[in-house]
Amino acid sequence: MTTGIRAARVARWNLASSRRGALRARVGVRSGCANRRPNANVDWAELIGRVASRGDRAAFKALFEYFGPRIKGFLIKTGSNADDAEEIAQSTMVAVWTKAAQFDPASAGAAAWIFTIARNLRIDAARRAARDGRLGQESARDDEADPNLASDLIVSRVEDTARVAAAIERLSAEQSTVIRLSFIEERPHSEIAAALGLPLGTVKSRIRLAMNRLRELLDDAT
Amino acid sequence: MTISHHPPEDLLADFAIGALDAAEQLVVGVHVADCPRCRRFVRAVEQLAGASLEAIPPVAMADSAFDAVMARIDSRPKAAPQINEAAGADPELTDLPELVKRCKIGKRRRVAPGLSMRPILLSGAGPSRAFLLRAEPGTRMLEHSHSGTELTLVLHGSFSHDGGRYGPGDFDYGDDEVDHRPIVGDEGPCLCLVAMTGDLRMHGLLGRLISPFVRL
Numbered sequence: 001m002t003t004g005i006r007a008a009r010v011a012r013w014n015l016a017s018s019r020r021g022a023l024r025a026r027v028g029v030r031s032g033c034a035n036r037r038p039n040a041n042v043d044w045a046e047l048i049g050r051v052a053s054r055g056d057r058a059a060f061k062a063l064f065e066y067f068g069p070r071i072k073g074f075l076i077k078t079g080s081n082a083d084d085a086e087e088i089a090q091s092t093m094v095a096v097w098t099k100a101a102q103f104d105p106a107s108a109g110a111a112a113w114i115f116t117i118a119r120n121l122r123i124d125a126a127r128r129a130a131r132d133g134r135l136g137q138e139s140a141r142d143d144e145a146d147p148n149l150a151s152d153l154i155v156s157r158v159e160d161t162a163r164v165a166a167a168i169e170r171l172s173a174e175q176s177t178v179i180r181l182s183f184i185e186e187r188p189h190s191e192i193a194a195a196l197g198l199p200l201g202t203v204k205s206r207i208r209l210a211m212n213r214l215r216e217l218l219d220d221a222t
Numbered sequence: 223m224t225i226s227h228h229p230p231e232d233l234l235a236d237f238a239i240g241a242l243d244a245a246e247q248l249v250v251g252v253h254v255a256d257c258p259r260c261r262r263f264v265r266a267v268e269q270l271a272g273a274s275l276e277a278i279p280p281v282a283m284a285d286s287a288f289d290a291v292m293a294r295i296d297s298r299p300k301a302a303p304q305i306n307e308a309a310g311a312d313p314e315l316t317d318l319p320e321l322v323k324r325c326k327i328g329k330r331r332r333v334a335p336g337l338s339m340r341p342i343l344l345s346g347a348g349p350s351r352a353f354l355l356r357a358e359p360g361t362r363m364l365e366h367s368h369s370g371t372e373l374t375l376v377l378h379g380s381f382s383h384d385g386g387r388y389g390p391g392d393f394d395y396g397d398d399e400v401d402h403r404p405i406v407g408d409e410g411p412c413l414c415l416v417a418m419t420g421d422l423r424m425h426g427l428l429g430r431l432i433s434p435f436v437r438l
Contacts, residue, residue, distance in 0.1 A: 057292075064288055069280030077278050078239075086284055093291045098298065108265070112272030119240040119271075127244065131345045160258065164265045176270055183235040183267065184274045211231040218262045 042066070044110035045103070052100035064093050067111075071118050078186060080122065088125060092118040107161045167217035175210035182207045225257050225391040229373070233395070234260055238267035243348020245417035249373045252319045252415055253393045319377065322415060327354070336361035336406075350419040357381070357414075361406040370420025372396040379412030381405060
């Protein structure tokens with residue numbers, strides 16, 4: 001059932017906004033392991049801490065050089081045009097500086113935290129664009145209050161963090177790759193099938209299985 | 223609060239990556255804020271998104287980007303405290319979840335006997351509308367289905383239909399395949415936060431007769 005809903009929802013979203021239509025590109029599957037990254041020896045959380053505690057510009061520059069182009073690449077891959085991606089990536093880095101003190105390395109990885117900032121800024125930008133677009137005919141509505149993004153209010157708890165980390169750890173490489181490609185990078189099923197060497201007909205059931213497995217692992221009381 | 227009905231996983235994943243429109247984002251967000259189980263799921267998707275962020279090939283920033291960012295950091299204005307006067311005086315609005323209080327909420331209007339709604343004015347683009355729906359105890363909604371989707375979150379009271387009983391914090395996902403006939407519980411008025419696309423379709427002779435008068 002859920003994949004059917006998903007298909008309908010994605011189709012609707014494509015109609016509602018062109019943001020997601022154009023972004024299908026080559027699948028560059030990595031191992032699916034969340035911990036493997038080119039600069040695994042750099043402790044990004046520690047650098048964010050240095051920005052927070054003493055406005056360390058060298059630490060910030062290292063963060064900027066690593067994450068800036070990755071935020072931009074991620075945004076382009078998931079539907080933003082290059083200009084918007086540049087602007088949102090810059091704003092994200094400004095927010096990394098201003099919100100550095102709110103980053104809690106115990107509750108989220110640096111990359112996940114930076115992802116949430118970029119996500120929120122992209123939503124804000126889309127809403128601003130929508131509002132500006134209809135200012136002409138409905139000027140009375142331009143003062144609408146926006147509920148700042150829901151997730152800002154969702155405070156993570158320490159025990160959640162441990163369970164989330166444990167669940168992701170236990171997810172197989174294929175399952176985390178399937179979730180990433182289908183739900184985060186929004187690749188079409190045909191690309192996921194090609195990337196994983198699966199028949200197309202199998203992809204849908206693998207996606208469902210992976211999502212159910214993630215729920216199960218998260219529900220496990222450990 | 224014991225929550226027994228949750229949003230489907232793909233809806234939570236879309237919430238986590240910011241792919242929902244404003245009305246849906248609000249309804250799912252209010253559920254997630256109160257539901258540890260779904261909060262963990264959203265966190266997990268965010269962690270995986272962080273992995274994607276690092277895995278996708280980087281694209282070079284503009285040459286001036288670092289200087290531009292430092293200039294913005296050095297010249298940023300002091301943050302002004304944000305106060306939402308919209309939720310201030312109205313006693314009906316004081317008992318709402320924080321996220322809803324931050325929204326601009328329109329005037330109440332009657333929808334049908336025992337049923338009234340207040341629109342939530344969101345600035346975002348998107349096909350769905352958000353509103354607060356209030357039903358008096360014991361109200362029996364007409365058998366209906368939807369031409370689009372309907373996300374419903376119970377804030378107070380309860381209702382029941384084929385899918386079970388829905389109390390505070392419970393989330394009900396209705397799409398055009400669902401045909402249901404909810405009954406509001408007797409314990410008090412039922413207040414729900416709803417994001418809806420399309421329109422309600424009433425079934426049966428009476429439904430077809432009153433349908434033009436049901437303004438949802």
